[in-house]
Each structure stands twice: as structure tokens, then as C-alpha cells.
Amino acid sequence: MTEMPTLEDPTTEVETRKSGRAGHITLTRPKALNALSWEMCLAIEKALDAWADDPEVALIILDAEGERAFCAGGDIAEMYRRGLKGDVDFGRRFWADEYRMNAKLAAYPKPIVAFMHGFIMGGGVGLGGHCSYRIVGESAQVAMPECGIGFVPDVGGSYLLARAPGRLGAHLALTAARMGPGDALHAGFADHFVPEEDWALLKQRLLDSGEASALEEVARPAPESPMAAAQAEIDAAYASDNLPKIAESLEAESADWAAAALKQIRRNSPLSMATTLEMLARLGPAPSDIDAALAQEFRVAYRIMQEGDFLEGVRAQLIDKDRNPHWGMALDAVPPERVAALLAPLGAQELVL
Structure with a gap:
């Protein structure tokens, strides 16, 4: 049985406190780019629960220490170590608790103002990307890089990707393309530039x-968005929704962005990318229910x-760092039944939010 982390664990690196009229949550793990651990997820959820009905808390501020990152993703090294030993329960429980926190952020009854700077990737998008007021600064670099580690965009990221303009969500998901502040605003991953x-x-x-209205006084016009400029070409x-056909289309496109996209697609997990495309197709172009995306x-x-490329992807990208993953299948040879099996209902094990 996998042990449950405790909030008393001294390694929990998130500070929660009340100040003035607000609850204030700060990630305090800058040396690790504020990577989100299981303990941190539980501490954040505990604060959210405590403040939901607290009359002294009118809104919540969510930010992070350090100059390099708001949150560069989830801390998956322990998942990998345990998974190698056959313990898949640790990861499943971590993800279930993290996704429950993502859902609470999206449905929270009070305004949450997220200040997102530097790297905002994966779990960082799940943390800041569902808040009611999402602020980005000039250093913001937003991305969903999961297909590069044999996973799929998660933490509600598939919900945001599906809602992005045109086919931009597919581009962002398959390539892990980084969005600066202008792109993040265009794609719907942020609300205000300050x-x-x-x-x-x-x-x-x-x-x-x-009062969250205070941010209107300092918000500035959105910076330019290269992705907005290339929207028509990206849509084409x-x-x-067919992965090999997308690769063929990119190969026929002469723009620099297309060449970079094709290079990344050829490096990422084919099974993960094919599954991601099916996930976005099932959600549709304008989903309104983040819970369905999380489920x-x-x-x-x-x-x-057990059934995907996750362990091999994490090994290649984050553990051995040889950047040479050996995926289970080729780009043009992903059986549809493998994708369907990954997305099949879980019965009694379905996510409960």
C-alpha cells in the first residue's frame, strides 16, 4: 500500500497565510523551479478549503518565489522511481489529488489572482491556468510538454487546449511550443498582462x-502574439485529427514555425500524441466542463x-537525460485500439472530484 503524504511533512514547500483581506499562497521551492509535489498539492487544497467560507478572506493571491519559474511542472521523479518497482498506486493517488485541486481552483467561490512568471509548464498550468484572474508578466513561458515524456496534457490542460482558437490547441499539445505573454493571452491561458x-x-x-478590480488599473495591452499572426497557417x-496527416501537412509548410513543430513531433511519443488528439476531439472545440476533461x-x-510510454519518456528526458527515448511504436503505426484502451472508462476507479 502506498503511504499518504502528510501536511506535517517538513519537505512541504508552499507557504499559506492570511494577510489583509486576502489569503496568500506562495510556492517556495525556487531551486527546483517550484515543481509541484504531492505534499504541496495537499497543502494548497487545505488552504483553499479553509478560506472558502472565511469572512476575513475576500480573495486569494497565488504566486511563487524565485525569478525563473512560477511552476515548471509536477515533481514526477518519485513517480518514476516507484513505477519502475511496480508501484503504480503512488502516481495514481498523486494525480487524483492534484486533479481534485485543479477542479477546486476552477470552481472556487472567491476570486483567485494568479501571478505567473518564468516557466509555467504542466502542473504549473494546472495551478495558475484555471484561476479567475490569470496574470502574466514579460518573462512568462507557458507550455504543455507532456507528450515529450510519454504522457498527455493533464491537470485540466486538455480543457484549455480544446478551448484555444482554431487548431492552436493541437499545435501546443503535440509540440510543447512555448507561449510568451502575448501568445498565452491569445491562446486563452492568461487574462491580463501586467x-x-x-x-x-x-x-x-x-x-x-x-477587490480584484484593482488589477484593472495596472493591466497593460497584450504584447504581440506570433501564434496569432500564424493562426490561419496553424489551423490549416x-x-x-490524424497524426501522420498532420506531420505531412507540416512537412509541406515552408514557415520556420512548421519546421520546428515537425522536428518536435518526430521526437515525441506517437502514442501520447495520438491519444492527445483523440482527447481533444472528444472534448470538442469549446468544452464548458473542466471536470469531464480531468476525468x-x-x-x-x-x-x-503500464500501457504507455511514460516510464521511458521520464527516463530519457529527466533521469538519464540522454534525450533518446525508445518509444513503443512509430509515428505512422499507432493502433486506434491502443488509444481507445487508454481512454476507456475506469468503472469503480473513475476520478471522483
């Missing part, structure tokens, strides 16, 4: 007033260590 030099003043106004290249993601997460 120069980072103004963040301290804005946070103080939020703490003092308890990703018009199909679908959990079906894949529940099976991915």
Missing part, C-alpha cells in the same frame, strides 16, 4: 482592498505507466 515591476504594488492593493496544418485525463494517467 509588467512584473508593478506586481508588488498590485499585490499590496489586493491585500488592502480585497492541424486540420486533421478523461485521469483515465490515461491511471494506465500510463
Whole structure:
């Protein structure tokens, strides 16, 4: 039986406190790029639960220490180590708790203002990307890189990707393309651009007033978005839900962005990419229910260590760092039944939010 982490664990690296009219959650793990551990997820959820009905808390501020990252993803090294030994329960329980926290952030009854800087990837998108006010600064680099480690976009990321304009979500999912602040706003992963030099003043106004409207005074026009400029070409290249056809379309496109996209697609897990395309197709272009997206993601997460490329992808990218994963199948040879098996209902093991 996998042991449950405890909130008293001294390795929990997130600070939660009340200040002024706000609850304040700060990730305090900058040396690890604020990678989100199981303990951190539980601590954040505990604070959210405590403040939901607290009359002293009018809104919540969510931010992170360090200059390099808001949160560069989930801390999956322990999942890998345990998975190698056959313990897949650890990862399943971690993901279930993390996805429950993602759902609470999306449905929270009070405003949550997320300040996202530097790397905002994977689990970081799940943390800040579902809040009611999502602020990015000039250093923001947003991405969903899961297909590169043999996984699929999760933490509600598939919900955001499906809602992105046109076929941009497929492009972002299959290539892990990084979005600067302008792209993040265009794609629907952020709401406001505020120069980072103004963040301290804005946070103080939020703490003092308890009113999220304070951010309107300092928000600035969105920076340029290269992805918006290439939207028509992206839509055309990703018009199909068929992975080999997408690769063919990119190969025929002369733009630099297409060459970079094709290079990345040829490096990522074919099974993960084919499954991701099916996930987005099932959600449709404008899903309104993040819970359905999380449930679908959990079906894949529940099976991915045993039936997918996750362990090999994490080994190649994060453990041995040889960047040479040996995927289980080729780009043009992913059996549809393998994708269907990963997405099949889990019965009694379905995600409960």
C-alpha cells in the first residue's frame, strides 16, 4: 500500500497565510523551479478549503518565489522511481489529488489572482491556468510538454487546449511550443498582462482592498502574439485529427514555425500524441466542463505507466537525460485500439472530484 503524504511533512514547500483581506499562497521551492509535489498539492487544497467560507478572506493571491519559474511542472521523479518497482498506486493517488485541486481552483467561490512568471509548464498550468484572474508578466513561458515524456496534457490542460482558437490547441499539445505573454493571452491561458515591476504594488492593493478590480488599473495591452499572426497557417496544418496527416501537412509548410513543430513531433511519443488528439476531439472545440476533461485525463494517467510510454519518456528526458527515448511504436503505426484502451472508462476507479 502506498503511504499518504502528510501536511506535517517538513519537505512541504508552499507557504499559506492570511494577510489583509486576502489569503496568500506562495510556492517556495525556487531551486527546483517550484515543481509541484504531492505534499504541496495537499497543502494548497487545505488552504483553499479553509478560506472558502472565511469572512476575513475576500480573495486569494497565488504566486511563487524565485525569478525563473512560477511552476515548471509536477515533481514526477518519485513517480518514476516507484513505477519502475511496480508501484503504480503512488502516481495514481498523486494525480487524483492534484486533479481534485485543479477542479477546486476552477470552481472556487472567491476570486483567485494568479501571478505567473518564468516557466509555467504542466502542473504549473494546472495551478495558475484555471484561476479567475490569470496574470502574466514579460518573462512568462507557458507550455504543455507532456507528450515529450510519454504522457498527455493533464491537470485540466486538455480543457484549455480544446478551448484555444482554431487548431492552436493541437499545435501546443503535440509540440510543447512555448507561449510568451502575448501568445498565452491569445491562446486563452492568461487574462491580463501586467509588467512584473508593478506586481508588488498590485499585490499590496489586493491585500488592502480585497477587490480584484484593482488589477484593472495596472493591466497593460497584450504584447504581440506570433501564434496569432500564424493562426490561419496553424489551423490549416492541424486540420486533421490524424497524426501522420498532420506531420505531412507540416512537412509541406515552408514557415520556420512548421519546421520546428515537425522536428518536435518526430521526437515525441506517437502514442501520447495520438491519444492527445483523440482527447481533444472528444472534448470538442469549446468544452464548458473542466471536470469531464480531468476525468478523461485521469483515465490515461491511471494506465500510463503500464500501457504507455511514460516510464521511458521520464527516463530519457529527466533521469538519464540522454534525450533518446525508445518509444513503443512509430509515428505512422499507432493502433486506434491502443488509444481507445487508454481512454476507456475506469468503472469503480473513475476520478471522483
